[in-house]
Amino acid sequence: xxxxxxxxxxxxxxxAYRNVHDAIFGGVEAYYTxxxxxxxxxxxxxxxREALPENDETGKLVPQIIVRDEEEFRFLVDVxxxxxxxxxxxxxxxxxxxxxxxxxxxxxxxxTEKAKAVLEAINAADDIAFSIKMxxxxxxAEDCMSLLPAFNDTRLTHITMHPRIATQQYKGEVDLERFGxxxxxxxxxxxxxxxxxxxxxxxxxxxxxxxxxxxxxxxGLLMRPSLAMEYVSGEELSDEKLFKKVMxxxxxxxxxxxxxxxxxxxxxxxxxxxxxxxxxVIGRKQYKLIKKAINMTKYNAAxxxx
Numbered sequence: 001x002x003x004x005x006x007x008x009x010x011x012x013x014x015x016a017y018r019n020v021h022d023a024i025f026g027g028v029e030a031y032y033t034x035x036x037x038x039x040x041x042x043x044x045x046x047x048x049r050e051a052l053p054e055n056d057e058t059g060k061l062v063p064q065i066i067v068r069d070e071e072e073f074r075f076l077v078d079v080x081x082x083x084x085x086x087x088x089x090x091x092x093x094x095x096x097x098x099x100x101x102x103x104x105x106x107x108x109x110x111x112t113e114k115a116k117a118v119l120e121a122i123n124a125a126d127d128i129a130f131s132i133k134m135x136x137x138x139x140x141a142e143d144c145m146s147l148l149p150a151f152n153d154t155r156l157t158h159i160t161m162h163p164r165i166a167t168q169q170y171k172g173e174v175d176l177e178r179f180g181x182x183x184x185x186x187x188x189x190x191x192x193x194x195x196x197x198x199x200x201x202x203x204x205x206x207x208x209x210x211x212x213x214x215x216x217x218x219x220g221l222l223m224r225p226s227l228a229m230e231y232v233s234g235e236e237l238s239d240e241k242l243f244k245k246v247m248x249x250x251x252x253x254x255x256x257x258x259x260x261x262x263x264x265x266x267x268x269x270x271x272x273x274x275x276x277x278x279x280x281v282i283g284r285k286q287y288k289l290i291k292k293a294i295n296m297t298k299y300n301a302a303x304x305x306x
Contacts, residue, residue: 002206003029004228005160005191007218008064010034011273015055016256021221022058024249027228028221029214031058032133035066035091036076037104043079053084064133066091068103070117077125085128087157090118092134095166100138106166110138115147119154126155133160133193133216141165141178148185158189160216180209189213196220199231222277225249239281246281247306250274264296271299282306 006013006021006028013021018031036047049055051063063085065076073090080088092115094105101107108115122130132151137143144161151159163179164172174194183190192205193216202215221227225246230236237245253274254267261267272290279287286306293299 001232002202002212003191003214004202004231005029005214005216006031006221006228007193007216008032008034009218009222012222012276015050016253016260017274018061019057020249020252020256021225022060024245024252025225025229027226027230027232028058028060030060030062032062032064032089035064035094035105036080037066037099038072038075043076048079051080051083051085062087062089062131064089064091066094066099066104067118068108069114070121073118073121074125077121077128081125081128087129087131089131089133089160090122092132093160093162093166095135095164095169100166106135106138109134109143109147109166110140112146116150119150123153123155129157130155131157131160133162135162136165136175136178136182138166141175144178144182145185148182152185152187156188158191158213159186160191160193162193164194176208183209183211191216193218197223197227199227199236202227202231219277223280243281243306246278250303268293268296268299 004027006018013031013034022028022031033050036043036051063080065073065088067073067076067090077088091105092108094100096105099105099107103111103114108118134144161179161182163174163176190212191214192209192212196202196205196215196217197220201220205215206212217227226237226242254271257267257270261270275287275290289302289305290299293302
């Protein structure tokens, strides 16, 4: 059976979401922070809060960093080390142009010299366990194969591979042929990421690549928070049981965000975000009522008729 890793989803999988999801659904081997980066020469306060071990209740948190060179890598690793972290994931797969144009995320894959320097820095930081999340390449799907000898020489717990290039973002077909070639020649455990929204999807990848260590799921778990639990247990929840658990998750998150967010506007925006992928659980009509709510009074009225 494959281990299920919850992909970092900017704007969705914050500390509160991860903690509540683990308590109510579970089934997840590891939760990752949305990538932590240097901005204007320092860390954002939000990123620091997300990475603080005392804010994590899952015991499965892995902070993820995104860097353009070994200097940024060393800075961020020092910060996380001082927090007490022993595991760090390095993002070499983000496809968004705002990051790739700066040589971060998948952008570093097309800069062999800088990518290798980061990998050497990983080997030097031998008190931390590192993993890498990556794509086939930035603009060229052969980037991953060009860097494969360097990856094989790097001390890593695993590599998570999304088999698209960055310029595709999340469009077009995943390239399972190139993914398979990478898997066959890579010395590390591999975790598959990309387009997994059901148990059948997970089992299909498991059957195609039986040597995999696990899968990483993002949107699929936002759409069906029970997915990892159902895969691990082998039992699918009824619509009624799933709905009840989702509502329990909603209530716990509403309580948490009510204590931490300033003003109804921020709270409303955050709670609407929670429902963005859950139309399949509550139905289109009910989802539209939530989406149309212009204040918390109307929001609560929409929730009351679910």
